[in-house]
Amino acid sequence: MKNFGPLRNVEIKIKPMTVIIGKNNLGKSYTAQLFYVLLSVVRGLSRGLDYDRRIGAQERYVFRELEIKKLVSQIKREKLDDQKIVSSLADMIIRMNCKILQTITNLELERAFGTIVSKLININASSSQIECDFFSGGILKIELKKREQVVVQFHLSEVKLQELADKYSSLLLVMRQKRQKQRYIEELADKMNYDLFSLHEELMTTPEVEPSYYVRRRMQGPYAYYVPAGRGGLIESFDTIVDSLISVSPLVPVRGLEIAPLPGMAAQFFTVLRGLSGSKTPLSRLTSKLFKELLEGEIRLVTVRLKKGARPLRTRMIYHFRLGNKYASVDLIHAASGIKEIAPIYLLVQQLVYPGHFLIIEEPESHLHPGAQCKFATILATLAANKVSIFATTHSTILLRKIAHSLRGKMEDNKTLLSFGQIAMYWLRDGKYGSTAKPLRISRSGIIDEIPTFDEVVSELYEEEIKVHDETQKEERRAIENIGETEA
DSSP, rough: OOTTEEEEEEEOOOOOOEEEOTTSEEEEEEHHHHHHHHEEEEEHHHHOOOHHHHOOHHHHHHHHHHHHHHHHHHHHOOOOOHHHHHHHHHHHHHHHHHHHHHHHHHHHHHHHHHGGGGGGGGOSSSSEEEEEOOTEEEEEEEEEEEETTTEEEEEEEEHHHHHHHTTHHHHHHHHOOSOOOOOHHHHHHHHHHHHHBBBBBEEEEEEETTTTTTTTTGGOOOOOEOOOTTTTHHHHHHHHHHHHHHHHGGGHHHHHHOOOOHHHHHHHHHHHHOOSSSOOOHHHHHHHHHHHHHHHEEEEEEEEEETTOOOOOOOEEEEEEEEETTTEEGGGGGGGGHHHHHHHHHHHHHHHHHOOOOEEOOOTTTTTOHHHHHHHHHHHHHHHHHOOOEEEEESSSSHHHHHHHHTTTTTTTSSSOOOOTTTEEEEEEESSSEEEEEEOOBOOTTTTTSSSOOHHHHHHHHHHHHHHHHHHOOOOOOOHHHHHHHOO
């Protein structure tokens, strides 16, 4: 990421457990939200048809047919070799898919950040560049420009191009022996489309997660859940906001009402909360005990009726806990702030998150006692050890250290939580024109070589206390002297 918001020049390698630490306003949330956007873009391309309506499916079909006819004519006229045929087809497929990606990227950036894309550029730059290698065939490059433009390019490696030429040499050989070559070129184009834009194995969700979308394993896009900061407040206002919007929405076109904008990730979070149904995922069994220890209870969904005899209309979130020898329950909005911060993550893991999914969490340590932070870090490490990719932003060095210690921690079956190389940690730091990222090195024993500290804050506070102490002593001496003078 270059010149993206407050980020000047930042490179992040995604691992099963990726954590970013740093002071406020350095771009931790920008990084997390952009990662979510990129995953959504990749997923949008793999689903394809949902976005064809926005760019025109007919337009794509005509473009593809014309380009294939041109290539067939060129093959007959110039007798192109295998490398040239594959290169021409790859160029056509890339141009066609980049057009889709451009539309999806613009849409997802606006949706996530709640603003036009030109506002996401660093104030000291005229454009912003983003690169990611989610696709196994090459690098996706995205450029944001001041005039609200998004430009998407896909750079295919020469090695990948040669691999494709070798892979499809037999099909090309058959094609050369036939008079009707277009059918074979179309078949080759379909196969190459999956090869070029197939995802790295780490980005693919398991096919059992969404069978309705599952067509080919190689094109199955990643599924990500984003848990924003301030989720406790969002939980408190969830029912009020949803009910208000539902009640007023029919009157919007009639009375021309204006509805205040809702931050993109908050809207996404509300959508996820509405999708909770009470079903369980395979991860619920693995993490239920750990969550209950952390919560000192559990979160339950209870369906209620507004009127006696009416159909169920609302699902309430209840905090159920034990106090002494008795059990009690309260609405989640009346629970402690730490419980409200953990509750949505608990419900997501219990009901929606599967192995192969991404879980992006802002400030997992919010409103948690240091001991609770350590327990939560163990839960995150357990999820990462069971193929849920965790991406977290934090201010807590306690959380950072405990996650690093998971290299030595053990699960219930006595297996190590995470192995060396599965954790990536980055320290965002101030720069002249924006923030930069420093990778934190972790030893095989789980010790971080250099860890961000609050030493400068502690030093300032200590110096302030010394100053206050000296001034207090001076005032006491003056008071004693004044008393002595009065007595004299």
